[in-house]
Amino acid sequence: MATELKGLTKRSENYSKWYNELVVNAELAEQAPVRGCMVIKPYGYAIWEKIQRILDDKFKETGHQNAYFPLLIPKSYLSREAEHVEGFAKECAVVTHYRLKNAEDGSGVVVDPSAKLEEELIIRPTSETIIWSTYKNWIKSYRDLPILCNQWANVMRWEMRPRLFLRTAEFLWQEGHTAHATREEAEAEARRMQEVYADFAEKYMALPVIRGVKSETERFAGALDTYTIESMTQDGKALQCGTSHFLGQNFAKAFGVQFVDRENKLDYVWATSWGVSTRLMGALIMAHSDDNGLVLPPKLAPVQVVIVPIYKTTDELSAISDKVKSIVEGLKARGISVKYDDADNKRPGFKFADYEVKGIPVRLVLGMRDLQNGTLELMRRDTLQKETLSLEGIDAKIETLLDDIQNNIFNKALKYREERTVEVDSYEEFKTQIENGRFVLAHWDGTAETEAKIKEETKATIRCLPFGLDETPGKCVCTGAPSARRVLFARSY
RNA sequence: CGGGAUGUAGUUCAGUCCGGUAGAAUACCUGGUUUGGGACCAGGGGGUCGCAGGUUCGAAUCCUGUCAUCCCGACCA
Numbered sequence: 001m002a003t004e005l006k007g008l009t010k011r012s013e014n015y016s017k018w019y020n021e022l023v024v025n026a027e028l029a030e031q032a033p034v035r036g037c038m039v040i041k042p043y044g045y046a047i048w049e050k051i052q053r054i055l056d057d058k059f060k061e062t063g064h065q066n067a068y069f070p071l072l073i074p075k076s077y078l079s080r081e082a083e084h085v086e087g088f089a090k091e092c093a094v095v096t097h098y099r100l101k102n103a104e105d106g107s108g109v110v111v112d113p114s115a116k117l118e119e120e121l122i123i124r125p126t127s128e129t130i131i132w133s134t135y136k137n138w139i140k141s142y143r144d145l146p147i148l149c150n151q152w153a154n155v156m157r158w159e160m161r162p163r164l165f166l167r168t169a170e171f172l173w174q175e176g177h178t179a180h181a182t183r184e185e186a187e188a189e190a191r192r193m194q195e196v197y198a199d200f201a202e203k204y205m206a207l208p209v210i211r212g213v214k215s216e217t218e219r220f221a222g223a224l225d226t227y228t229i230e231s232m233t234q235d236g237k238a239l240q241c242g243t244s245h246f247l248g249q250n251f252a253k254a255f256g257v258q259f260v261d262r263e264n265k266l267d268y269v270w271a272t273s274w275g276v277s278t279r280l281m282g283a284l285i286m287a288h289s290d291d292n293g294l295v296l297p298p299k300l301a302p303v304q305v306v307i308v309p310i311y312k313t314t315d316e317l318s319a320i321s322d323k324v325k326s327i328v329e330g331l332k333a334r335g336i337s338v339k340y341d342d343a344d345n346k347r348p349g350f351k352f353a354d355y356e357v358k359g360i361p362v363r364l365v366l367g368m369r370d371l372q373n374g375t376l377e378l379m380r381r382d383t384l385q386k387e388t389l390s391l392e393g394i395d396a397k398i399e400t401l402l403d404d405i406q407n408n409i410f411n412k413a414l415k416y417r418e419e420r421t422v423e424v425d426s427y428e429e430f431k432t433q434i435e436n437g438r439f440v441l442a443h444w445d446g447t448a449e450t451e452a453k454i455k456e457e458t459k460a461t462i463r464c465l466p467f468g469l470d471e472t473p474g475k476c477v478c479t480g481a482p483s484a485r486r487v488l489f490a491r492s493y
Numbered sequence: 494c495g496g497g498a499u500g501u502a503g504u505u506c507a508g509u510c511c512g513g514u515a516g517a518a519u520a521c522c523u524g525g526u527u528u529g530g531g532a533c534c535a536g537g538g539g540g541u542c543g544c545a546g547g548u549u550c551g552a553a554u555c556c557u558g559u560c561a562u563c564c565c566g567a568c569c570a
Contacts, residue, residue: 014564016564017564031562035561035562091568091569126570155570157568157569157570158568159568159569160494160566160567160568160569161564161565161566161567161568161569166570167568167569167570171570173570220570239570240569240570241570242570243570275570276570277570278570279570280570308529310528310529311528312527312528344528346528346531347527347528347530347531347532348528348529348530348531349528349529349530349531349532350530350531350532351530351531352529352530352531353530353531354531356530365529367529368529369529370529377529459566493569
């Protein structure tokens with residue numbers, strides 16, 4: 001994979017190649033020497049930390065607490081919930097031994113065959129099973145409910161075809177697991193967390209999402225309902241950005257988690273689980289980037305403003321640096337993060353290009369010309385427009401501008417999606433529009449057979465049954481059978 | 494796991510058909526000049542050609558095997 005290419009390959013050539021180069025060149029991540037895994041570099045991780053911090057605050061506001069559960073899960077735990085096994089038993093990493101020893105021929109270390117585990121351990125693909133086996137000990141009465149826990153962790157799924165951020169074998173995420181006394185409360189929780197995710201995506205990531213519920217086929221293994229938020233990437237595919245599952249009593253029954261209610265009757269608890277992952281970073285990159293590189297929404301940019309000096313001599317530099325100092329202070333006072341890049345081993349042109357690839361929202365340039373005129377040059381990353389501004393009141397202007405950029409990026413992505421979302425009533429047009437990378441709203445007869453047929457023939461899947469949309473009945477686009485409502489079809493990552 | 498492709502310098506790749514001294518660009522190091530859009534000049538370091546066999550006087554190149562990676566599917570946040 002390219003690490004030192006100067007420019008980015010234009011999107012038209014090959015979208016996934018362009019995407020990979022973007023991720024690597026913007027110093028977000030690179031492929032690890034372990035199959036399907038990635039190294040998240042400091043700049044990429046700084047963005048993830050921002051996402052974490054904001055979401056974690058939201059979870060606390062909604063009454064959740066963080067906890068931590070083990071990485072390794074006894075294999076038998078995964079056998080208890082039949083549907084869950086169907087969905088997850090397959091692509092998992094398995095720990096079979098607990099010791100290495102030196103090879104007799106001196107060629108290094110080998111697995112010690114005498115250190116075989118009685119029961120194999122599974123590296124968590126998700127934590128429902130270990131958490132519910134733990135909750136069993138925590139829950140006796142309705143007074144112990146609800147339990148509202150979240151965990152920040154890594155998980156591992158032995159994916160067949162990894163892509164940086166979008167699908168890696170190991171990924172970072174948060175998983176919330178809650179236990180409730182009533183069905184209504186659990187369903188409300190699942191819906192509430194879906195809305196927390198949607199709000200975060202739109203307000204902070206500037207990422208418009210479609211809220212909806214998954215079809216039975218696309219549902220999480222073991223859930224009664226899977227609520228989703230779906231975004232559109234610039235190549236017209238759908239990307240599931242977050243999920244919130246209403247698990248019913250399935251896991252409680254599988255792990256024997258019962259409680260005594262107010263009427264002194266024994267009942268199984270109602271559950272939810274919900275998560276977002278480092279895939280959000282992929283969604284961000286896929287949605288906003290252009291051929292000059294990453295475009296970060298100001299609310300997630302680790303550095304919101306970068307200042308580049310233009311100078312010939314050290315005297316000029318110190319004159320400029322003096323002036324910059326007051327600008328930096330003014331911006332910091334408004335809570336804006338600023339970097340002054342006075343490194344003398346890179347030329348200004350290199351810095352300009354580099355910060356564009358990294359997606360820094362605002363770039364300020366100061367040279368001797370500006371010092372004489374009391375001005376500076378400002379460029380906004382989203383439109384690449386440059387203007388020369390007076391230093392007077394610059395910090396206030398930038399504060400407003402950052403909001404403008406945040407809104408502009410969101411509106412641009414929203415417009416892009418709306419222009420590429422179509423209602424379709426014939427199967428021929430359905431195929432054409434899917435081929436063109438459109439979100440297609442079409443009638444569906446509600447059967448898994450039709451869903452499978454459409455997937456087979458067009459590679460499109462039902463992304464969700466969207467909320468807040470016209471729900472008038474019609475005829476299935478594929479079979480002509482009666483349909484309750486339009487659903488969202490698209491190809492997806 | 495099926496279909497296709499590729500493994501050569503840190504990186505991107507040429508050289509392989511037709512066997513004969515290991516190449517380019519870029520990155521890196523040194524010195525100088527530069528600095529308002531990815532600098533230039535001069536010099537320098539760096540590769541058991543994925544791995545293992547075989548054919549040959551001689552293999553990056555031909556043959557056999559093997560491993561790995563990438564792309565298109567299947568799986569999936």
